[in-house]
Amino acid sequence: MVELTDKVIDPNAAVEAVASRNAGAVVLFLGVTREVTGDRVTESLDYECYPEMAERKLAELESEARRRWPLTGCHIIHRLGHLEIGEASVAVAVSSPHRGDAFAAGQWLIDTLKEVVPIWKKENWADGSTEWVHPGVES
């Protein structure tokens, strides 16, 4: 299941969503907003997305992960809107009979999400300036 939400992410709910009697392994990844990037200090972040496409891409990632690994559960939640430091911006929870597949699927899901899903974050720096983050684009 995939979800885009304006609400605080509940990691326990993500773990419960992938629970299965056939799961010997549950892996949870939380992406959390970080205060320091290089020598710059972040005050808060804002996330926005292209809703129709982001939801479709997340669903494609889930399908592909289920095709590649024998998963018993897969739940991806991405937060949108305004986030303070230390809040979870994304949760990826997967379960499988054995841990190797759960670790591999979880890593692939978060790595691929960051490459292809149309979601963007804006850094609200502590010095009052703001900046949309577009990797590879010189600012």
Add this chain to the structure above:
Amino acid sequence: MIVRVKLFAAARQAVGAEQAEVELPAQATVGQLREALGRRHPDLERLLRHALFAVNAEYAQDATQLQATDEIACIPPVSGG
């Protein structure tokens, strides 16, 4: 034909609007749209060099042909997660 392009993040900020309208020849491609958009909005050019385009919510190539009824979006490099 006139196409409307959804804009996000720094692209929306550079244009100051949530979408841009561009006049293109019939059966124009994504590549032609990229060039026309840069001419119309010079502040977007730097981003456009790195941006992808989506047609009907799916990533498209520069050779993809456009229809006036397509839902088109400019997708600057993503930064979710």
